[in-house]
Amino acid sequence: MNGFESFSDLFFKGRINIVEEWKKYSASLDKKIALHKxxxxxxxxxxxxxxxxxxxxxxxxxxxxxxxTGDIGYDFSG
Structure with a gap:
């Protein structure tokens, strides 16, 4: 089983809190984003x-x- 499969398996068994994992790894948490829709x-x-x-x-x-739904961008230059 590869890393993704292991993570996925733990997630579907309820052993990983996806909200907390997101907080650890999101590069844009508490930063500006642009929604294009x-x-x-x-x-x-x-x-x-x-x-x-x-x-x-x-x-x-x-x-x-x-x-x-929508596209998220980080287009804040000039």
Whole structure:
């Protein structure tokens, strides 16, 4: 069994907390991200994921939203 299969097996057996794993490894946690959806770019701050794997994003007013679909970008230059 390779590393991914081992991790996947532990996850499906409920022995890995995916929310905590995300916090350890996310490069964008508490950083600005841009959601591109339907031709509209919206800036958020990444706040983690839900146990179901949806991205949690916070807007400039402090309102948190679960992101289910869309492209995430890090395009903040000029």
């Amino acid at each position: 339907n031709g509209v770019k919206t800036v958020f701050t990444e706040k983690g994921i839900t146990p179901s794997g949806f991205l949690i994003a916070e807007d400039e007013r402090g309102v948190k939203t679960e992101i289910v």
